[in-house]
Amino acid sequence: MSARTVTVATTDHGDITIPEPSWCIGQHPEGAAKGDISHLGKPVGLVVHTRCHGDVQLFGARIVQFPYSTSDRKPFASVEMDAGDYIDAGDHEYDDAALQRLSARLTGFALETLPQLRAALADAAEEAGR
Numbered sequence: 001m002s003a004r005t006v007t008v009a010t011t012d013h014g015d016i017t018i019p020e021p022s023w024c025i026g027q028h029p030e031g032a033a034k035g036d037i038s039h040l041g042k043p044v045g046l047v048v049h050t051r052c053h054g055d056v057q058l059f060g061a062r063i064v065q066f067p068y069s070t071s072d073r074k075p076f077a078s079v080e081m082d083a084g085d086y087i088d089a090g091d092h093e094y095d096d097a098a099l100q101r102l103s104a105r106l107t108g109f110a111l112e113t114l115p116q117l118r119a120a121l122a123d124a125a126e127e128a129g130r
């Protein structure tokens with residue numbers, strides 16, 4: 001059991017104090033039912049540079065857990081595509097050098113960031129099982 005706890009205001013159980021996993025960044029919106037309480041891990045994202053729109057986040061990921069869900073309470077990795085308000089994440093201009101940098105960013109995300117997320121998910125699953 002985690003040594004940390006957090007108190008969250010719920011619509012159906014009032015203020016409740018719950019264990020806080022080590023990986024949670026501590027954002028717990030109030031005004032939700034107990035079953036909707038979520039723990040959120042630190043977000044990671046793949047940001048690439050475009051000469052037409054500057055830096056664009058292609059997608060982001062984080063560990064998420066709904067510890068009082070009636071269905072699945074295990075931590076999972078949430079991966080979101082983030083195209084912003086009006087920028088089309090799939091249509092940017094690249095020359096050869098920019099393509100090389102994009103290739104390096106994608107490779108780094110695949111070879112470093114996603115394995116780190118997998119390790120963090122394994123740690124979160126182990127912590128949830130204690």
Ligand SMILES: [Zn+2]
Nearest residue numbers: 024026039040
């Ligand atoms: Zn939390």
